[in-house]
Amino acid sequence: DTAVSQTPKYLVTQMGNDKSIKCEQNLGHDTMYWYKQDSKKFLKIMFSYNNKELIINETVPNRFSPKSPDKAHLNLHINSLELGDSAVYFCASSRDGGSGNQPQHFGDGTRLSIL
Amino acid sequence: GESVGLHLPTLSVQEGDNSIINCAYSNSASDYFIWYKQESGKGPQFIIDIRSNMDKRQGQRVTVLLNKTVKHLSLQIAATQPGDSAVYFCAENMGTDSSYKLIFGSGTRLLVRP
Structure with a gap:
């Protein structure tokens, strides 16, 4: 019965790869975010x-592309991963x-590590 | 493993004492403020919020004080327990009619000594 769930919890990948992080919420909320x-x-x-x-798009490189198939889901796709993308991403x-x-x-976050 | 945020200011208190965590916010037009608690390996967890038409709000063992004159927010935790050890963030709501966002402070690490 997790309220906001992200997958995967850990993501280790090589520089230059493309990866996605998924997020789902079962709270019936109408607004979702990536941090x-x-x-x-x-x-x-x-x-x-x-x-x-989309209502907020901060100065994020266009390698990052969010996609919301429905109100309960907001996924984050990242192209051509760089070392500086290593961080924890929260939905x-x-x-x-x-x-x-x-x-x-x-x-609870997705810990992305770029090798 | 996850970085421990070595540059975070740290407040160390004895178990059972009261804790006060302070935060300075930036925008005098901000109308909503939140305190979050983040434990290691977890996401930020909502503790308490306050709107700009109030100067104090109490929850269970926690109190938030808002001083709009000096743009200052504080979180008071009564009878601090080991489970209160975490990083605490204040956040202010800023934006325009069409787009609001939470701006987070840099965080304070609370260590509770047994």
Whole structure:
């Protein structure tokens, strides 16, 4: 009965590869997010979707492409992985319609390591 | 394994004492604030929130204080327990009519001494 679940939990891959991370929430929320947390624990938003529509796209390289097949899913595809992409990626969801005035619920993260 | 965030400010308290974690936020127009707790290997977990029309809000063993004059937020934890050991983040809600986002602070590590 996990609220926000991400797969895989760990991802180790070579530079230059393409990989995807999946996220699903069973909370009935309408807004979903991707965050990146670096080695200093700094947490920064990358994207947010409300009802499958992109509403926030931070200055993220276009190698990163989010896709929301439905309200409960937000996947993240990364092309041509680089060393600097190594981080923990968190998915989150909220029921605020993108207004940001409700708590966001986070998954447990995907630890991406680029060799 | 995961990096331990060596540059994080750390607060060390004795079990049973009260803890106060402070946060300075950046935007005087921010209208909603949240405290999160992150344990090792886990995602941030919601603790308590407060809106800008309030200056204090209490939960179970936690209190959040908001001082809009100096753009300061604090989290007070009563009778700190070993299970409270974690990294704590404050976050402020910033944006425009069409696009809001949470801006997270840099985090404070709380260590509880038995």
